[in-house]
């Protein structure tokens with residue numbers, strides 16, 4: 001069956017599932033009542049998700065048109081999130097080819113096309129990116145889909161990567177931060193701005209060996225924490241260089257203790 005063979009391909013390449021898991025999914029597909037290629041007793045809304053939104057769907061629903069049963073008076077938001085796609089991921093919804101909002105009440109005959117939010121969607125009506133969820137329109141980065149489905153979250157990103165380096169690369173690329181990043185200019189403790197400081201100014205807060213070996217320091221203008229380019233800084237520097245590019249001009253002191 002066409003759907004089953006495509007699903008196996010997804011399972012082995014995209015999801016890294018073993019042969020046993022892929023076989024289990026394949027056997028489940030046979031019993032799915034809502035596939036477009038199966039007979040259904042009454043009409044159901046049809047869905048087609050585009051581009052990267054497919055990452056969030058069950059493997060057998062990716063890159064195809066499928067039918068999905070919806071509760072009475074369900075909105076497009078309800079249905080899209082029930083399928084695993086937080087509303088923050090969605091840019092545009094077309095119903096029967098016409099633009100519609102997430103609050104659109106679904107009818108059995110609707111045919112929905114769902115497109116991902118583009119970075120330009122954020123730029124149009126959002127303040128500059130800030131990454132704390134404090135309810136004032138900041139961007140929530142999370143791998144918790146339930147959190148992103150919360151109505152108060154107006155802008156968010158379901159982070160696909162599972163490892164921290166990959167997550168950093170993904171966020172930098174997604175939000176175009178490569179040129180805007182100012183690494184090592186904020187305090188790790190309180191997020192205050194750092195400023196250069198002389199050894200004399202901070203000597204009373206330094207371990208003796210650091211005081212004798214280091215000459216460059218930065219001081220947090222918020223909490224007074226002192227930073228210097230030690231081994232931890234070198235490890236972070238390597239990560240930052242790999243993500244932002246080594247040739248990038250450094251716009252700020254490169255210090256961190």
Ligand SMILES: [Zn+2]
Pocket residue numbers: 187188189190191192220221222223224225
């Ligand atoms: Zn601080």
